Amino acid sequence: MSDTLSRETAEATVRSALRGFATAADLAALRSDVPLRTTLDLDSLDFLTFVERLTTATGLRIDEVDYPKLATIGMCVEFLATRA
Template identity: 85%
Template sequence: MNDMSDSLSRDDAEATVRSALRGFAPAADLADLAADAPLRATLDLDSLDFLTFVERLTTATGIRIDESDYPNLATIHTCVEFLATRA
């Protein structure tokens, strides 16, 4: 496991979020995805896709993400803020 939780900058957090989203949409769409776009609606993520995304974030950062934290994962921006403040 790659534990980045000791020093996760906002840039690192955004790169981690975008990396965790790979496979859910074409790379070009992810590169152009606005930081404030609603992830589930924009990328058409179903519940299983979203849980996979959460698992990827946890694996990449070592940060525990509980179901009560899911509202903090609505957009790239909120994901970055959540990860950076939890690191």
């Protein structure tokens, strides 16, 4: 991926990484400020899969210490856009 990641691209990447955890309609309607883990009922392995998908899509290293920064779609977008 390029050295910069627009917020629009970051959001599309996050929503794409969440595919399979919710229907396409649910993901499209998912607000950017709701907690992902509780809203989508993600267990630890699901969340790890989500993080791995983000890493693969962006090429960014995401450490366990960064996980709290990925609590909502908005927070994920902020994290990805400022780290890329």
